[in-house]
Amino acid sequence: MAKNMQVLLAKRPNGWVKETDFEIVESDIAVPGPGEVLIENHWLSLDPYMRGRMSASKSYAASVEIGDVMVGGTVGKVIASQHPKFKEGDHVVGSTGWQLYALSAGDGLNKIDPDAVPLSTYLGVCGMPGATAWIGLLEYCSPKAGETVLVSAATGAVGGVVGQLAKLQGCRAVGIAGGAKKCDHAKTQLGFDACVDYKAGNLHDDLKAACPDGVDCYFENVGGEVMDSALSVLNPFSRVALCGLISGYNATEPYGQKMIRSLLVNRVSLRGFIVFDRPDLYAKAIIELVRWVSQGKIRYHETVAEGLNDAPRAFIGMLKGENLGKQLVKLT
Amino acid sequence: MAKNMQVLLAKRPNGWVKETDFEIVESDIAVPGPGEVLIENHWLSLDPYMRGRMSASKSYAASVEIGDVMVGGTVGKVIASQHPKFKEGDHVVGSTGWQLYALSAGDGLNKIDPDAVPLSTYLGVCGMPGATAWIGLLEYCSPKAGETVLVSAATGAVGGVVGQLAKLQGCRAVGIAGGAKKCDHAKTQLGFDACVDYKAGNLHDDLKAACPDGVDCYFENVGGEVMDSALSVLNPFSRVALCGLISGYNATEPYGQKMIRSLLVNRVSLRGFIVFDRPDLYAKAIIELVRWVSQGKIRYHETVAEGLNDAPRAFIGMLKGENLGKQLVKLT
Numbered sequence: 001m002a003k004n005m006q007v008l009l010a011k012r013p014n015g016w017v018k019e020t021d022f023e024i025v026e027s028d029i030a031v032p033g034p035g036e037v038l039i040e041n042h043w044l045s046l047d048p049y050m051r052g053r054m055s056a057s058k059s060y061a062a063s064v065e066i067g068d069v070m071v072g073g074t075v076g077k078v079i080a081s082q083h084p085k086f087k088e089g090d091h092v093v094g095s096t097g098w099q100l101y102a103l104s105a106g107d108g109l110n111k112i113d114p115d116a117v118p119l120s121t122y123l124g125v126c127g128m129p130g131a132t133a134w135i136g137l138l139e140y141c142s143p144k145a146g147e148t149v150l151v152s153a154a155t156g157a158v159g160g161v162v163g164q165l166a167k168l169q170g171c172r173a174v175g176i177a178g179g180a181k182k183c184d185h186a187k188t189q190l191g192f193d194a195c196v197d198y199k200a201g202n203l204h205d206d207l208k209a210a211c212p213d214g215v216d217c218y219f220e221n222v223g224g225e226v227m228d229s230a231l232s233v234l235n236p237f238s239r240v241a242l243c244g245l246i247s248g249y250n251a252t253e254p255y256g257q258k259m260i261r262s263l264l265v266n267r268v269s270l271r272g273f274i275v276f277d278r279p280d281l282y283a284k285a286i287i288e289l290v291r292w293v294s295q296g297k298i299r300y301h302e303t304v305a306e307g308l309n310d311a312p313r314a315f316i317g318m319l320k321g322e323n324l325g326k327q328l329v330k331l332t
Numbered sequence: 333m334a335k336n337m338q339v340l341l342a343k344r345p346n347g348w349v350k351e352t353d354f355e356i357v358e359s360d361i362a363v364p365g366p367g368e369v370l371i372e373n374h375w376l377s378l379d380p381y382m383r384g385r386m387s388a389s390k391s392y393a394a395s396v397e398i399g400d401v402m403v404g405g406t407v408g409k410v411i412a413s414q415h416p417k418f419k420e421g422d423h424v425v426g427s428t429g430w431q432l433y434a435l436s437a438g439d440g441l442n443k444i445d446p447d448a449v450p451l452s453t454y455l456g457v458c459g460m461p462g463a464t465a466w467i468g469l470l471e472y473c474s475p476k477a478g479e480t481v482l483v484s485a486a487t488g489a490v491g492g493v494v495g496q497l498a499k500l501q502g503c504r505a506v507g508i509a510g511g512a513k514k515c516d517h518a519k520t521q522l523g524f525d526a527c528v529d530y531k532a533g534n535l536h537d538d539l540k541a542a543c544p545d546g547v548d549c550y551f552e553n554v555g556g557e558v559m560d561s562a563l564s565v566l567n568p569f570s571r572v573a574l575c576g577l578i579s580g581y582n583a584t585e586p587y588g589q590k591m592i593r594s595l596l597v598n599r600v601s602l603r604g605f606i607v608f609d610r611p612d613l614y615a616k617a618i619i620e621l622v623r624w625v626s627q628g629k630i631r632y633h634e635t636v637a638e639g640l641n642d643a644p645r646a647f648i649g650m651l652k653g654e655n656l657g658k659q660l661v662k663l664t
Contacts, residue, residue, distance in 0.1 A: 060568070060597050223592065236392070242596050256588015260555065264574050264604040265392050272596040 007098035124326030133161035145170030147216035231259035301325030339430035456658030465493035477502030563591035633657030
């Protein structure tokens with residue numbers, strides 16, 4: 001008989017996450033009770049926010065407890081249901097964690113159309129990362145045609161969508177990414193007008209060259225030195241969507257941002273945000289993204305790890321920027 | 333015959349401003365040509381923004397050139413006019429610089445009512461600093477009754493008004509100031525509910541104690557360690573009005589802000605702003621402030637230097653926080 005496999009949080013990381021911070025266990029597959037569904041997960045999403053959930057310190061959501069299944073977005077198929085809204089064979093997206101089989105009471109579980117776009121995209125470009133890009137850029141940055149939009153982690157699951165949405169708005173899209181390969185991908189595959197390699201050692205001057213008219217909208221995923229350089233090229237009355245600070249997630253001491261003065265001098269509007277605060281926009285964003293992806297107007301790239309056993313390694317790699325596009329784990 | 337006296341920028345300061353960065357000169361009093369007025373200045377305002385104008389580096393307004401009269405707000409009386417809108421004897425507020433007599437073509441010059449409130453207040457609580465407080469708090473922080481408003485430099489010309497406006501909105505008003513005397517003034521004279529002395533060496537814990545329900549609106553005048561401590565007590569969905577960063581104005585190396593993560597985790601809206609960007613609100617703010625001051629609903633305190641010769645010393649003292657309330661120079 002099949003067994004469930006789960007990845008548990010074994011230790012709270014101190015600094016960089018290690019594979020030994022996780023424990024992989026086998027268990028029996030649960031049987032759904034009244035109001036529950038049993039899901040066979042096909043895809044697991046790996047996202048930077050998970051690093052925050054591994055820590056005990058305050059974040060915008062509760063920490064994962066030691067010994068609990070790691071949180072994570074999943075796409076799967078309902079294989080047994082005692083829930084009125086879901087039936088066997090339904091494909092669903094939800095946050096059911098790092099495991100092969102999951103029980104759910106239906107909270108946060110949504111049916112998806114497997115024929116509209118590939119199933120895996122509901123975890124990326126047509127899922128939470130895509131909606132994050134949509135809400136952060138369109139709602140908090142309000143880009144106008146002709147403006148320059150800058151995004152860090154430009155080839156990540158969020159950044160790649162930000163750049164393409166900027167192009168659809170008639171903006172100049174400039175990315176920041178680590179390495180020539182990623183920058184080439186941003187320009188040739190995702191349609192960025194320019195992409196600056198922060199690892200090339202000349203970030204500030206390269207940014208100025210890539211943004212000859214300055215930056216009107218900055219979508220921040222990274223923080224640290226990248227953020228300081230970006231703040232230094234902001235235009236008056238520019239808008240900053242603060243989505244993530246991945247460069248600091250494994251740091252034991254916080255980086256000191258030196259360019260705060262630019263926020264004052266340029267009268268910048270900066271907004272920290274979390275996609276789940278805007279359920280009013282989430283569904284609209286997903287509908288638009290599914291349409292644009294199915295029409296080929298938005299492209300995407302996936303980096304796929306094979307099997308749940310490989311999830312810890314792939315997660316650590318993503319935190320180090322080893323992935324290109326959306327980092328997924330294929331479970332079946 | 334009377335002579336004009338002017339304070340010129342002699343040198344660009346490197347780090348802390350020195351009195352020798354200024355030069356005081358005598359000259360003849362100009363005669364107004366067609367479309368011009370001659371003003372006898374009675375009061376000169378000293379404000380933190382002037383430090384930025386002394387530097388060559390980019391700010392939101394052009395630098396003062398070496399040898400030019402220092403910029404500054406003034407209140408005075410028209411003593412000769414060839415301008416259709418102003419006549420001899422009119423009292424006016426404007427930005428005519430550190431000098432006893434000034435020619436003006438009328439740009440930015442406004443008539444004021446010497447009977448409504450004391451003349452000097454048009455440079456403070458009923459002038460640019462008051463309007464700065466009004467716009468920053470009411471427009472960019474949108475405080476709601478019952479919320480906690482925190483303001484740094486709480487006994488400065490801007491901060492003192494912020495706290496009193498917060499009280500008028502039904503908020504808890506908490507200040508940060510340097511020294512027991514200023515904190516006492518904030519509580520007993522300005523009506524703050526609490527004031528934390530950042531010089532007492534226990535800023536973070538004292539702030540937490542003074543803000544038991546956290547901070548919903550933060551009005552920032554200071555930056556540096558004060559800002560880091562304030563960011564660490566922000567509530568989810570709080571608003572920050574970034575008005576000034578005086579702690580860094582004389583620094584040769586920028587301070588590194590360590591609590592940027594709080595802006596993300598708490599989904600903060602931060603807005604850098606300059607009062608002069610909002611002419612749509614400025615006049616409304618002044619009208620309300622004049623009314624509240626004349627009704628005794630808003631109180632103010634002034635620190636007055638005697639005579640233009642003393643302006644450089646008083647300016648340096650203000651940058652070091654030696655003043656209480658609005659720093660003025662009485663010219664006549």
